[in-house]
Amino acid sequence: MTAETSDAEVETNWLTPAEMRAWRGYMDGNQRLMDVLNRDLQEKHDLSLADYRILVLLSESPDGSLRMSDLADGVLSSRSRLTHQIRxxxxxxxxxxxxxxEDGRGVLAVITxxxxxxxAEAAPTHVAGVRRNLxxxxxxxxxxxxxxxxxRVDKAIGDR
Structure with missing residues (x-):
C-alpha cells in the first residue's frame, strides 16, 4: 500500500471463520480480563490497572525511578497521557x-x-485476579x- 492508496482501494483479505473466532475471542476475553483486573484494584485499593503497572515498573528499577520517556515506552502509553497519569x-x-x-533535561518519575x-497492598489482589481469571x-x-x-506479536509490532 502506498501513500496514495487507501485501505478501501486494497483488496481485502477477509478473515476466515477460524481467524475471526480467534480474533473475537482475543478481543472479548482481553477486554473482560482487563476490566475485571482494573475493577478489583479500583474497588479494593483505589488504584487503576494503569497506576499499578506504573508502580510495578518503578519498583523494579534499581533506584525506584525511570525517565518519563522510558516509562511511557514501558507502559505502552503516549508521553502526554503518561504525564497526566503521573500528575x-x-x-x-x-x-x-x-x-x-544525567542530562538535566529529562524528567524522572520516582516511586515514593x-x-x-x-x-505491596495491591499486589496480592492483582496476582489472585490474574491467577483466577487467566x-x-x-x-x-x-x-x-x-x-x-x-x-511474537509484541516483537513484530515493536520492530515496525
Whole structure:
C-alpha cells in the first residue's frame, strides 16, 4: 500500500471463520480480563490497572525511578497521557517527579514510600485476579503458547 492508496482501494483479505473466532475471542476475553483486573484494584485499593503497572515498573528499577520517556515506552502509553497519569499519582503521594541528573533535561518519575506501600497492598489482589481469571483457566502448554504468541506479536509490532 502506498501513500496514495487507501485501505478501501486494497483488496481485502477477509478473515476466515477460524481467524475471526480467534480474533473475537482475543478481543472479548482481553477486554473482560482487563476490566475485571482494573475493577478489583479500583474497588479494593483505589488504584487503576494503569497506576499499578506504573508502580510495578518503578519498583523494579534499581533506584525506584525511570525517565518519563522510558516509562511511557514501558507502559505502552503516549508521553502526554503518561504525564497526566503521573500528575494524578503525584497528587496521591505515590510518585514524585525529579530532574534527571544525567542530562538535566529529562524528567524522572520516582516511586515514593507511599507508592511502594500501595503496591505491596495491591499486589496480592492483582496476582489472585490474574491467577483466577487467566492462569488457572489454562493448561501449562496453553500458557506456554499464549506467552509465545504475544511475545511474537509484541516483537513484530515493536520492530515496525
Amino acid at each position: 494524578r499519582m503525584e497528587a496521591q503521594g505515590m510518585v514524585t517527579r525529579d530532574t534527571c541528573l 514510600d507511599e507508592g511502594r506501600a500501595r503496591l 492462569v488457572d483457566q489454562l493448561t501449562k502448554s496453553q500458557l506456554k503458547v499464549l506467552a509465545e504468541v504475544f511475545e
